[in-house]
Amino acid sequence: MTSDPARLWAAAGVLGLWLILLAWIVWRARRKTAPVGPTGGDVVLIAHASQTGVGEALAEMTAQSLHDAGIAVRLIAFSTLDAETLKSARRALLIVATTGEGDAPDSAAGFVRRVMKDGPDLSGLSYGLLALGDRAYDQFCGFGRSIDHWLRAARAAPLFDPVEVDNGDAGAIRHWQHAVGQALGAAAGPDWTPPAYEVWRLTQRTLANPGSPGGEAWRLTLEPTGALPVWSAGDIAEIGPPGEPAPAAREYSVASIPSDGRVELLVRLMRHPDGRPGLASGWLTHDLPLGGEVPMRLRANRAFHGPAAATPMILIGNGTGLAGLRAHLKARAADPAQAG
Numbered sequence: 001m002t003s004d005p006a007r008l009w010a011a012a013g014v015l016g017l018w019l020i021l022l023a024w025i026v027w028r029a030r031r032k033t034a035p036v037g038p039t040g041g042d043v044v045l046i047a048h049a050s051q052t053g054v055g056e057a058l059a060e061m062t063a064q065s066l067h068d069a070g071i072a073v074r075l076i077a078f079s080t081l082d083a084e085t086l087k088s089a090r091r092a093l094l095i096v097a098t099t100g101e102g103d104a105p106d107s108a109a110g111f112v113r114r115v116m117k118d119g120p121d122l123s124g125l126s127y128g129l130l131a132l133g134d135r136a137y138d139q140f141c142g143f144g145r146s147i148d149h150w151l152r153a154a155r156a157a158p159l160f161d162p163v164e165v166d167n168g169d170a171g172a173i174r175h176w177q178h179a180v181g182q183a184l185g186a187a188a189g190p191d192w193t194p195p196a197y198e199v200w201r202l203t204q205r206t207l208a209n210p211g212s213p214g215g216e217a218w219r220l221t222l223e224p225t226g227a228l229p230v231w232s233a234g235d236i237a238e239i240g241p242p243g244e245p246a247p248a249a250r251e252y253s254v255a256s257i258p259s260d261g262r263v264e265l266l267v268r269l270m271r272h273p274d275g276r277p278g279l280a281s282g283w284l285t286h287d288l289p290l291g292g293e294v295p296m297r298l299r300a301n302r303a304f305h306g307p308a309a310a311t312p313m314i315l316i317g318n319g320t321g322l323a324g325l326r327a328h329l330k331a332r333a334a335d336p337a338q339a340g
């Protein structure tokens, strides 16, 4: 067995891609209806530009999960995508791989030539972007990033920050699944690739906003039952709430840094319209006893890592959105080499 980190990462990436394809095969076998054509009304357009099939598989899984949530979808390849289709769509999800040296997949070559050379007005369009790539290449997610720049220049509005997937990273794909569900109001289905959780314990829980007119926000402290993992300010905790079949993981920004020796979270108690507490937030903030076990995994969130140490930062946020900013402040305060 090798101990070369580069080879281990490559193997992990291949395993990740394989898991996605496996999940897709299982998904396909289970699905009852193929959501491919326009169904009228408020249809979500899903377009894929894929060279070796991973993006296409993820587009099908995205389409199927929205369809299962009662949302009408239209699934097409970039080879049939044009400016008119984008203009007439109110919401679009674009799943694009990069090939060559930062190039578009073959199925999107015509789109680059015919559509991207113009500057259409897409101000009526909101979009989510899943960019597939591999950091081993110089132009990481090169085509996904140029699509994103082009859409912003055309005045389309992002539904959420683009999700970039490095070599099939399952955590980033779960993040896409959650971001799409939240942005389009689809209830969370089971994770396509469930996380490998570790066991943590809840050691403290305090209400952070007593008397606030907003929903309860709780400060939670969790300690590992094994070794403390390493993480960076900006990273995400994925938590598996109890239930059968296993509910989708929930994501929370980590509010502490490794030298604290524990993970701290800020969790808002969510409520359904009928007043029932949310499955995960109700469990974490009320039902889970102190000392209780929490399945949790920490996931790198590179898009939210801080800049180089010498670069000053201005952090703006509120509510439970302060959690990740608190980790950044702590990281700066703990490192005397950092400027401010």
Ligand SMILES: Cc1cc2nc3c(=O)[nH]c(=O)nc-3n(C[C@H](O)[C@H](O)[C@H](O)COP(=O)(O)O)c2cc1C
Binding pocket: 049, 050, 051, 052, 053, 054, 055, 056, 097, 098, 099, 100, 101, 102, 103, 105, 132, 133, 134, 135, 137, 138, 139, 140, 141, 142, 167, 168
């Ligand atoms: C020949 C080749 C060239 C690639 N070039 C890039 C690249 O320039 N930048 C990048 O981020 N990823 C690159 N990748 C990685 C792919 O984007 C990544 O494996 C992606 O998951 C493929 O998705 P697809 O199966 O939908 O085409 C390349 C992969 C191959 C096989």
